[in-house]
Amino acid sequence: DTGVSQNPRHKITKRGQNVTFRCDPISEHNRLYWYRQTLGQGPEFLTYFQNEAQLEKSRLLSDRFSAERPKGSFSTLEIQRTEQGDSAMYLCASSLETGGGNTQYFGPGTRLTVL
Amino acid sequence: GQNIDQPTEMTATEGAIVQINCTYQTSGFNGLFWYQQHAGEAPTFLSYNVLDGLEEKGRFSSFLSRSKGYSYLLLKELQMKDSASYLCAVRGDYKLSFGAGTTVTVRA
Numbered sequence: 001d002t003g004v005s006q007n008p009r010h011k012i013t014k015r016g017q018n019v020t021f022r023c024d025p026i027s028e029h030n031r032l033y034w035y036r037q038t039l040g041q042g043p044e045f046l047t048y049f050q051n052e053a054q055l056e057k058s059r060l061l062s063d064r065f066s067a068e069r070p071k072g073s074f075s076t077l078e079i080q081r082t083e084q085g086d087s088a089m090y091l092c093a094s095s096l097e098t099g100g101g102n103t104q105y106f107g108p109g110t111r112l113t114v115l
Numbered sequence: 116g117q118n119i120d121q122p123t124e125m126t127a128t129e130g131a132i133v134q135i136n137c138t139y140q141t142s143g144f145n146g147l148f149w150y151q152q153h154a155g156e157a158p159t160f161l162s163y164n165v166l167d168g169l170e171e172k173g174r175f176s177s178f179l180s181r182s183k184g185y186s187y188l189l190l191k192e193l194q195m196k197d198s199a200s201y202l203c204a205v206r207g208d209y210k211l212s213f214g215a216g217t218t219v220t221v222r223a
């Protein structure tokens with residue numbers, strides 16, 4: 001079990017550029033979540049997948065954001081036409097839904113800086 | 116909607132005990148989680164409560180009162196490495212709603 005991994009760890013981009021982040025969940029986990037965290041705040045929910053199906057998107061996720069989990073394993077989060085307000089830490093988490101606690105385990109995050 | 120409150124900062128001495136309180140008002144409840152987050156790192160799972168009462172895991176304990184919408188995380192025998200942010204999170208149907216976190220500073 002190697003845990004949740006995310007790439008890249010850091011991304012600096014210019015306003016207006018597109019960026020894509022990748023998340024590899026814990027291998028047997030069927031749920032995958034994306035959160036965004038800004039300095040001094042807790043993570044905020046963006047979207048989640050049950051296997052390959054995207055089941056909910058937060059209102060925080062504007063039309064410039066899109067997420068996929070094509071084979072029910074890794075996921076990508078793309079931000080188009082980045083804005084300075086997109087600067088944040090993007091966290092991915094995964095869980096195994098068994099009807100119990102379903103603890104979400106987080107990856108190390110991708111820190112995005114939009115100049 | 117979700118409203119989760121916890122103190123912004125706490126300071127304690129190495130070897131002491133610190134209690135971090137969390138109050139919540141949420142539209143759904145399927146458990147309360149505590150995570151530890153060191154600066155620039157991912158949140159790390161500490162504890163989970165879904166029934167009222169105390170859960171103990173080594174130096175860390177967590178308490179839940181669902182009727183009062185209240186939880187606390189108790190850190191005993193504080194060590195310097197415990198300096199971090201502690202996040203209280205409530206699970207609704209599937210997603211977690213987080214408080215802003217409590218920064219704990221442990222002094223020698």
